[in-house]
Amino acid sequence: MTDASDFQFHRERKKEKTEKIEEIQVWLKGVIGENKSTWAFVYIDGKKDITFVSGESDIVNKERLQLVPVIEFLEWIGNERKRTITFYTESNYLVNVLNEWIDKWRKTQFKLPDGTDRPNADFLRKIESLRLYNTIIMKHQFAKNEFTEKVDDLCYTELTRS
Numbered sequence: 001m002t003d004a005s006d007f008q009f010h011r012e013r014k015k016e017k018t019e020k021i022e023e024i025q026v027w028l029k030g031v032i033g034e035n036k037s038t039w040a041f042v043y044i045d046g047k048k049d050i051t052f053v054s055g056e057s058d059i060v061n062k063e064r065l066q067l068v069p070v071i072e073f074l075e076w077i078g079n080e081r082k083r084t085i086t087f088y089t090e091s092n093y094l095v096n097v098l099n100e101w102i103d104k105w106r107k108t109q110f111k112l113p114d115g116t117d118r119p120n121a122d123f124l125r126k127i128e129s130l131r132l133y134n135t136i137i138m139k140h141q142f143a144k145n146e147f148t149e150k151v152d153d154l155c156y157t158e159l160t161r162s
Contacts, residue, residue: 021082021083022045022046022081022083023084024043024045024046024083024084024085025043025086026042026086027041027088027147027150028041028069028070028091028094029090029148029154030057030066030069030091033159036057037058037060037065038054038057038155038158039057039065039069039155040052040053040054040155041054041069041151042147043077052154053073053076053154054154055158062093063119064123066091066093067097067127070127071126071127073087074130074134075130079130079132079133079134082135084134084135084137085134085136085137087139088147089139089140090142092140094138095139097138098127102128
């Protein structure tokens with residue numbers, strides 16, 4: 001026999017499942033210069049509002065630098081609700097890491113067979129902790145468009161700042 005409280009529980013649960021998941025698009029870039037490195041992202045939310053963010057870094061390893069704008073973006077938006085985030089990048093490394101390798105590496109706690117950490121394991125763990133409710137999709141973006149040009153401009157503008 002079902003009572004009213006059971007009905008309410010099922011009704012709330014069904015409401016949760018139909019919650020709309022926000023879809024976000026983000027273009028990423030990292031550039032290594034002579035004296036510093038820069039990163040940038042261009043973010044388009046579900047309402048089609050566009051946001052530009054860039055910054056500096058002292059990282060000189062190309063693969064490591066490619067992870068920085070992912071971390072910066074995930075920290076920037078927070079993880080209090082479900083989202084599908086599609087990242088666009090020119091980086092094969094980033095696409096492979098976040099689409100394929102990270103799931104395998106998570107199972108080994110980002111360790112190599114000898115027990116030492118994989119390269120960039122600290123950044124990968126950070127991404128894992130930040131993507132809590134988010135579905136992340138990485139896509140190659142080699143063709144130029146207004147967003148790839150904007151992340152390029154942001155990075156190179158940061159490089160020329162003193």
